Amino acid sequence: MKPPASPQKGSVLVVEDEPTLRVLLEHSLRQRGYQVSTVMDGEQALAFLETERPDVALLDWMMPGLSGLELCRIIRQKPGLKDLPVLFLTARTDEQDVIAGLDNGADDYLTKPCSTDRLDARLRALLRRTRPVQDIVTFGPLTLEPENHQVKRAGRPIALGPTEYRLLELFIHHPRKVFSRETLLERLWGPNVHVEIRTVDVHIRRLRKALNETGEADLIRTVRAAGYALDDGTISQHGPSSG
Amino acid sequence: MKPPASPQKGSVLVVEDEPTLRVLLEHSLRQRGYQVSTVMDGEQALAFLETERPDVALLDWMMPGLSGLELCRIIRQKPGLKDLPVLFLTARTDEQDVIAGLDNGADDYLTKPCSTDRLDARLRALLRRTRPVQDIVTFGPLTLEPENHQVKRAGRPIALGPTEYRLLELFIHHPRKVFSRETLLERLWGPNVHVEIRTVDVHIRRLRKALNETGEADLIRTVRAAGYALDDGTISQHGPSSG
DNA sequence: ACGGAGATGTCATGAATATTTCATGTTTCC
DNA sequence: GGAAACATGAAATATTCATGACATCTCCGT
Numbered sequence: 259m260k261p262p263a264s265p266q267k268g269s270v271l272v273v274e275d276e277p278t279l280r281v282l283l284e285h286s287l288r289q290r291g292y293q294v295s296t297v298m299d300g301e302q303a304l305a306f307l308e309t310e311r312p313d314v315a316l317l318d319w320m321m322p323g324l325s326g327l328e329l330c331r332i333i334r335q336k337p338g339l340k341d342l343p344v345l346f347l348t349a350r351t352d353e354q355d356v357i358a359g360l361d362n363g364a365d366d367y368l369t370k371p372c373s374t375d376r377l378d379a380r381l382r383a384l385l386r387r388t389r390p391v392q393d394i395v396t397f398g399p400l401t402l403e404p405e406n407h408q409v410k411r412a413g414r415p416i417a418l419g420p421t422e423y424r425l426l427e428l429f430i431h432h433p434r435k436v437f438s439r440e441t442l443l444e445r446l447w448g449p450n451v452h453v454e455i456r457t458v459d460v461h462i463r464r465l466r467k468a469l470n471e472t473g474e475a476d477l478i479r480t481v482r483a484a485g486y487a488l489d490d491g492t493i494s495q496h497g498p499s500s501g
Numbered sequence: 502m503k504p505p506a507s508p509q510k511g512s513v514l515v516v517e518d519e520p521t522l523r524v525l526l527e528h529s530l531r532q533r534g535y536q537v538s539t540v541m542d543g544e545q546a547l548a549f550l551e552t553e554r555p556d557v558a559l560l561d562w563m564m565p566g567l568s569g570l571e572l573c574r575i576i577r578q579k580p581g582l583k584d585l586p587v588l589f590l591t592a593r594t595d596e597q598d599v600i601a602g603l604d605n606g607a608d609d610y611l612t613k614p615c616s617t618d619r620l621d622a623r624l625r626a627l628l629r630r631t632r633p634v635q636d637i638v639t640f641g642p643l644t645l646e647p648e649n650h651q652v653k654r655a656g657r658p659i660a661l662g663p664t665e666y667r668l669l670e671l672f673i674h675h676p677r678k679v680f681s682r683e684t685l686l687e688r689l690w691g692p693n694v695h696v697e698i699r700t701v702d703v704h705i706r707r708l709r710k711a712l713n714e715t716g717e718a719d720l721i722r723t724v725r726a727a728g729y730a731l732d733d734g735t736i737s738q739h740g741p742s743s744g
Numbered sequence: 745a746c747g748g749a750g751a752t753g754t755c756a757t758g759a760a761t762a763t764t765t766c767a768t769g770t771t772t773c774c
Numbered sequence: 775g776g777a778a779a780c781a782t783g784a785a786a787t788a789t790t791c792a793t794g795a796c797a798t799c800t801c802c803g804t
Contacts, residue, residue: 440622440625463794482790482791
């Protein structure tokens with residue numbers, strides 16, 4: 259089993275002939291929470307798309323056999339695939355051609371090499387554009403709008419850093435569930451990242467501070483020796499046992 | 502004392518050819534509460550897996566004979582072993598190969614040398630992932646929600662300290678069973694911890710106090726000279742020896 | 745390249761809470 | 775009654791958590 263990392267972002271079909279890059283893409287995207295399928299060329303891609311319908315396709319521009327552009331054109335003609343978002347990976351030298359190619363209705367392109375961050379951002383943008391509106395999640399007085407990356411408490415907007423946002427996102431999708439620090443590290447930071455376990459405390463504190471800015475009740479429950487949970491105070495804390 | 506090994510975390514098969522490391526792994530994992538089996542190479546591993554089904558396999562990447570990757574592939578093809586989680590131990594220099602090898606996203610890896618803490622954490626993550634959602638457990642008026650770390654009696658939330666929680670957790674999974682103090686020490690504190698036997702009494706007392714806060718019937722039965730059990734009073738206390 | 749703003753990870757410290765042990769009282773059983 | 779087993783309260787330790795400060799890093803605009 260592999261890092262399921264953050265919650266499902268969406269499914270990606272990677273079409274890339276060079277093995278090294280293909281594997282690299284597959285791995286890093288999976289790390290980021292995408293569900294990834296890979297094929298080696300355009301024909302395999304078409305075969306794959308007969309039965310599967312990924313949220314987005316990531317095509318290499320230069321490939322043996324069908325080029326990315328040709329593949330894209332074919333995709334556009336298939337009835338069920340008209341709206342499949344396509345992101346091209348191109349060498350910088352091809353840039354002019356690509357821009358020309360994008361004229362007739364392709365979606366976006368990215369010059370390689372590029373950082374995973376950049377790729378991730380671009381994929382998210384594409385998914386955001388085409389995907390049905392993501393649901394607003396709520397818990398008690400909290401609302402989280404994935405669309406805007408916006409969190410509110412009782413209607414009042416809350417400013418959160420990236421990590422705190424993802425923390426709350428995880429919490430709010432599992433109300434009241436207690437997450438150990440280890441689990442939080444794994445799900446927010448990824449499996450192969452070494453971060454002090456106590457760092458979780460710090461981010462919890464920042465999240466708390468942001469949520470309770472105006473002195474309201476704390477919504478994060480500390481469960482001693484176990485972890486943290488999003489909770490609305492209707493449940494008593496695990497109290498002291500000494501006495 | 503620190504509550505170290507929460508006993509019985511799961512069973513691990515260690516496949517490692519180098520004797521030093523194998524013994525080290527075996528020892529440290531056992532220390533942490535895993536049930537460990539070791540074999541020296543891939544063939545022994547396959548033989549072992551014919552009859553046993555560990556919760557997770559820990560494979561060395563580089564081994565004489567079958568490599569870890571080959572072994573993993575074979576495992577994946579066996580009908581009953583498809584879902585066996587596999588964790589690879591790799592040298593850092595192999596990292597690229599490993600990433601390439603973990604094609605289907607079913608596995609995970611760890612670069613050695615690594616601390617026991619790290620290994621433990623990863624194994625726990627792996628086990629957690631494959632374990633089905635934990636169910637709410639009940640006994641009489643009591644409910645225990647492992648997910649939320651929450652205990653209720655007749656719907657009323659009960660505040661418990663960490664040790665009392667684990668105590669009740671053990672009890673409620675074995676209703677009416679009498680646990681000796683020795684057993685409780687072993688299962689809650691771990692095998693190699695020296696704690697006064699009478700300390701158990703104290704925690705039992707705190708558990709009772711918390712459960713009976715509002716003056717309800719005691720749910721913990723003291724069995725003189727034997728130990729304690731979770732009981733709802735429908736069974737008569739140990740009768741006089743005269744009958 | 746440079747500097748600032750924001751974000752992140754780590755640490756030291758004090759506060760809060762848990763754990764263990766011990767002394768002593770109470771119950772049980774012969 | 776008396777011994778053994780158990781219950782209880784409280785003190786001494788030990789652990790875990792919250793918090794503020796700070797060094798580093800990244801991202802961005804100049």
